[in-house]
Amino acid sequence: MIAGDVDRAVEAVWRVEGARIVAALARMTGDLGFAEDVAQEACVEALGSWREHGVPANTGAWITAVAKRRVIDAWRRRERLDERHRTIAHELREATDLDWEPIDDDLLRLVFTACHPALSRESQVALTLRVVGGLSTTEIARMLLVPVPTVQARITRAKKTLAAAQVPFETPDPSEWRARLAGVLGVVYLVFTEGYAATAGEQWMRPDLADEALRLGRVVRALLPREPDPPALVALMELQRSRFAAREDAEGTPVLLADQDRGRWDHGQIARGVAALAASDALARSRGTGRGAYALQAAIARCHSVAPSVAETDWEQIVVLYEALGRIAPSPVVDLNHAVAVAMATGPATALRMVDALAASGALRGSPLLPSVRGELLSRLGRTGEARDELRRAAALTANDAQRRVLETKIAALG
Structure with a gap:
């Protein structure tokens, strides 16, 4: 197997499935930093093994199994192999097929862990984009408009803080959800933003990231059905995601808004976005509050989504919405x-x-x-x-x- 092909295969697994692999390992170990370390070690092992033996059919399963074995080896070295660990090790030895089905809740637990109140908002964002979004520190730095060493320092501090506080890898009790909601929604939004317009690389968009962010947003909305911000963020993501099919041509060349074939927009998704925005507005009214930042952005996206053309877009309304957004965010x-x-x-x-x-x-x-x-x-x-x-x-x-x-x-x- 050509080395370059293997390198690309490993990189593709990490970008697409890395967050789920780390999430599964974090659930297993209870240690986010350790989980990421062993996942990356397994990727390094894949580089050598796949060059010699070829790329396996289920690359994510291969890396996950190798990482789990490394976890068990580490436990053995620490002389902490209890009955639970023996059971896991036995299952891995006896397995004849490396089937691996990622558990959706693992990723949500990972987001909630990374958004623990013990971390600053800046550290929450950097850590989640790194682990959940699979972004490099350089990509995160470009997105946040800060130097690369600043991002690296934030991620390092975040991992040390979580380890020192012995933060469990689990979805917090419902009483703690609201305290973490702003952080969770903030990082979900940034992951979607990277999927909508990639900061680096060859791709104009990363639909895998956008879809994962949208899925997480829907789950958070279901967890907190009386909060107006989750449906507002879901509305924004639905409306923006609806245009993906028209945002690039068959060769992957970007197509700007004025040139897009609006017939290719997903009008079912637009309808879901409009409905989610209406639900958010209703919740805000019931509380006697106005629209938040996500709702204002969703309202802007709605103006674009329902307009027959750029010329017929309600630009005056968009100006007003941006003025309001500039005041609150x-x-x-x-x-x-x-x-x-x-x-x-x-x-x-x-x-x-x-x-x-x-x-x-x-x-x-x-x-x-x-x-x-x-x-x-x-x-x-x-x-x-x-x-x-x-x-x-x-x-x-x-x-x-x-x-x-x-x-x-x-x-x-x-x-």
């Missing part, structure tokens, strides 16, 4: 999207002033988002040379190959 990305909506509603001149003010503040430095938007606005204003320079800057900053091709196509179109 301010961020540079929200401000940038607000400017894009203003450009569509009233023209690029006002929007460019907003983007220039954002650039002057130093926000989004190092991100391709700001020069990409600024280049579009300059192009619409006829300032072609400046637009070309900004788009080139954006292309140099992006780590996603598909996004870079889109920007290069735009640069070429400017002449």
Whole structure:
């Protein structure tokens, strides 16, 4: 077997099934850090074994079984092999088929563990994106707009904190759910965001991540049916996921919103998203509160999803929704999207002033988002040379190959 093929096979298993493997091992060991270590050791063993013997039919089962054996070996070394461990070891020795069925609840337990109140919100996010999302520290750093060493330090501290606090790997009691809800929803949203628009690599989207985030969101909604935020997040993810089939062509080239075939959108999923948003709104009204950040984003997505075309989209309503979102959940990305909506509603001149003010503040430095938007606005204003320079800057900053091709196509179109 060619080494490069094996490397790609192992990488594919880790990206697609790594979170479930770690979750299963964490349930078995009760130690999240140890679970990730033995899973990665099993991947290293796979590199050597698969080159010699070939890639097995069920790669996830192979790595999981090897990791479990490593766990048992570690227990033996610690002289802690009790009857439960003997039973597990016997089952592994006697198994003739390495069937492995991931348990959905394992992943949810992993998210709740990573969002333990003992951790800071920043550590919760970094740890969950690393373990559940399977993202590298570099990808997480790009997503969060922080240096790579900062992400590495957060993940290391998080694992040490969980170990020192002896946090059990289990879904907390219902009385503890609300205390962790914001963190759980926050990381589920970020995992979906990476699935919607990958920060790096060759793929424009990662549907596997988006679908896993949506599944987790639905489970959390069922756990807390009286909370308005879970259905709001589910609504947002349903509406965004409904467009995936139209967001790239057969060759994997991104298709921007204005060029998408809206007939390819999943209108059943749009209907589910609209219904989930209505349910969230009803729960918020029953509490006497307004829409939260997820509900406002879902309302924006709804405007796009029900519009027959870009020209017929209710851009004025989207501007109002972004203004509200900026007040309750301010961020540079929200401000940038607000400017894009203003450009569509009233023209690029006002929007460019907003983007220039954002650039002057130093926000989004190092991100391709700001020069990409600024280049579009300059192009619409006829300032072609400046637009070309900004788009080139954006292309140099992006780590996603598909996004870079889109920007290069735009640069070429400017002449």
